[in-house]
Amino acid sequence: MDSQQPAPAHPAAQHRSWAQRPAFARMAAHLFLILVGVLFFLPFYWLISTSLKELNQIFTLPPVWIPDPIRWQNYPESLTYFPFLLQLSNTLAITLSSVALTLLSSTLVAFSFSRLRWPGRNLLFFLMLSTMMLPYQVTMVPLFILFRQLGWVNTLLPLIVPHAFGSPFFIFMLRQFFLGLPRDLDDAAIIDGCSEWGVYRHIILPLAKPALATVALFQFLGSWNDFIGPLIYLSDPSKYTLSLGIQVFVSTVGVQWGWMMAVTTVLTLPVILLFFLTQRTFIQGIAFSGLKA
């Protein structure tokens, strides 16, 4: 530890830990946090309020903070301008199948990398970790050409199928989690005649529910929010995901900010709702992935 350096000799009584500061310091901290919090929240407010404004209230100074009248029509008007429902169903198809595939494949591999002992395991594990540092651009062009040869360009497949092969980040996270489960469980099960598959299926998976929930959430977000994948692989609007479809919509209507904010709200709302429904899993998952790494 670095703190062996002699601390300057101050009278100890003047110093208190952060947690024991006088009320006024807490007050100041609150004020500062509230200020920053408002700044963080303002863009959301700006998003929603613009999405409900008429154009003449959008292009005006001083800004109109509360839309009057509230113009709900921005939503139906903008969402019928492009194949919204079709693109929503594409997005859901990609998102849900990616979640399912990633859960299955990543847990299998993580199980192998954590609960099974076999020669070469650590080597492969470190190889996998190293691929996490590989910039995606290195594989971008060859993968495009590979999928072209498979006839998969302008289909949803390039955005789904790779998830059947595990994601290094999730495998890593799950492995760390699996390692934290008591080893005796496996041994007992093996003695009872359980196979490795049985241990995986009946012991590890049920115990790993919180970790699985985290993986599912992150993958859901990853697929829902993905832009560059759809941008590269999908070319006609009936195949677009919402992210891509909305970007195309926005680049076409330009400065119809009411419409643009309406579709942006629609793209954002599901993940916000998901967050509030699963807040605990989210925060723990982030902290876990960042700390236990």
Next chain:
Amino acid sequence: MQESNKSYRVSRRTFLQAAAAGVGSLALAACVMPAPAGAPGGDSTAPDPEKLPIIYWSMFGLEEAKQAQNQVDRFNEETGKDAIFMSIGWGNIVEKVQVAIEGGNPPDMVTLWSQPYTWGPRGLLQPLEGYAERDGFDGTGWSPAAWDALWSDGHLWGTGHTLNVFALHINQSAYEEAGYSVDAPPKTFADLDLLAEALTQYDDAGNLSRLGFLPWRNAPVFHWAWANGATLYDVDNDKITADEDAVLEVLQWFLSYAEKYNIDEVDRFVSGFGDRSMLTEDPWYVNKVGMQIDGSWKRSWIPRYAPDLKYTVFKSPYGPRGSEPISLNEIGAMFCVPTGAKNTEGGWALAHFMAGKQQQIEFGQQVGDIPPLADAARDPEFLSYLPHNELFVELTEGTAGRAWPRMPVLSTYQDEMNRLVDQVVHGKVVPEQGLAELTAKVQKELDDFRQQTAA
């Protein structure tokens, strides 16, 4: 989540070291592995064209899309074929079509602008002269410039039904307020400068409230360079001639505007509205810009987006080395058949149909662009349909209309020119040096391409 077991835990440091080492060895492994065999080739199949649908991707949106859909319906009715219209939107069509072609899954017919001159020689489009000859599509009655514009490198890359013609669009109220008369349009760059000054206004705080004119707004530098007598591309010697004095003077002219009106202020002012004139909220509509070069399609949008705007259109003025008004004439929608299309025959049939006289007039009326068939352009019904059609038609006749230089690095040439204008008006590059570098760069790319494809 539970505390992980310490003894199994990989520290972050070990992780990063391992990762770095692993990446290094991965790179090494890739270096020593033998290279795999050649690149993928395009494979085309030839199934029965009569049974296949004809997939048509277009740039048109909104009202234009409805018209395009009508024409496709009529095509289907007349021929009994099954063409399917899809609107990709003008903002994305170029990237999307390109990726679809390169991805091996293209539509059978697409609309493009000047991209075919770059794409055709690179093999992304199918040459159509064989089909054209077979079906008697031979340019009879076409304005010569428009017909030429369908060809490059000896191949026919598509058909077309309208020309985008560029001219000076003026907010008439502002113009007359400033004491000018519509009977005395500006003729030269010098006239424009005076008019620009008269139309520019500032608010009480000294901030720009109306921008009179910005020459590079919406108009490619090619347009102004031609107006000043430049050649830009020497076809006979296959040489880029962007370093001519005529081009240099145009850039210096641009620079004078950037200095006069303070480019930072102009940027901020214009971008508040969105910088693209294709958008429905053009500052010109709302009297924030006094005049600008714009395409013939603009008139068809005004009743929709700015019904109260009082405007007029003049031929674009010319520079000291020029002698007459000129206008960039661009095939507004070139109908092309991509390489790898599953129904080439159908794609051609639809492209051929679209170039028919009725389609030209209909679409010209709808979008305000000018039919390339002289007959259709001079059709009384067309001429009277939108204000100023006569003026636009004149700009396609004689020597006024200029097509893009047709050569396989046109995209680069355009991109580099736009980039250079941007740099010059922001004072980052001196025009002489910028043009010299641009000429060398584009010429090199042209020479490289010729050399690589010569083999």
Next chain:
Amino acid sequence: MFAKLSQLSRQERRRFRVGLLFALPWIVGFLGFTLYPVIVSLYYSLNVYTTFGQPMRWVGLANYSELLTADKLFWLSLYNTLYMVVLGIPFHLLLTFLLALLLNMNLRGISVYRTIFYLPTIVPVVATSILWMWVFNPEYGLINAILDELGIHGPGWLTDPDLAKPSLILMGTWTIGSTLVIFLAGLQEVPRQLYDAAMIDGAGSWQQVRHVTLPMLSPVIFFNLVMGVIGGFQVFTQAFIMTKGGPLDATLFYALYLYQNAFEYFKMPYASAMAWILFVVVIVATLVVFRSSARLVYYEGEER
């Protein structure tokens, strides 16, 4: 490792087979979606692509030499990217650290703050980009509208070449939430006794931060720094949607220029060469970060 396989006992060979079987999804994926493309990418980078559908032409290192010696945009995009990495990431980390310290003061309502700070990070990047285009709008956007009320004539955030990158860094602060959550969790793991001990030694608040909090949190900060650097080189979507690389190429980032070469300019081999240079730059940058922080990072349980 495989050479020794025959020497393994039967039991070990079975374990090997089972282990491999469970790891098979990743192994297949690694071979097909990582190793193969990596190798092919290197091969592509030594060719040029002339006509669609025709085989590429071998040109050796020509793409690399053109990139490194002739292509001004390549260097500009590298500069723009380094600007974001060198200025943006430390700024965000510092800000995050300060916020985490404040949040760690055992305040009431910490979970409310945490939620507000975290929420922007899950917003799709497309939505963030579109929203911030509007926030930055020079006439009617959130920022300039507020400035206008204060009587200030705000600048063109995304249209001024000198401001565009700082504006994107500013926008990036909106999404520091997940790092914040990680820092906060890290802070809460710092044992109470360390602070108590420091206090008994007479350490003030600043000294506690300096001598207890920072060292204890340094591995987490370092990890986020490295990941930030790696991610910083791959920034694409914001620039693609908001500025298309402009104004004056001020936001032409490396990943954007690479994408343009690959998917807009027909230069997939050139783009592959760029990708390999990126790869090397990322490794070098990571090693630099590594070297320079080796002394500063404290790992629990390690002897110094």
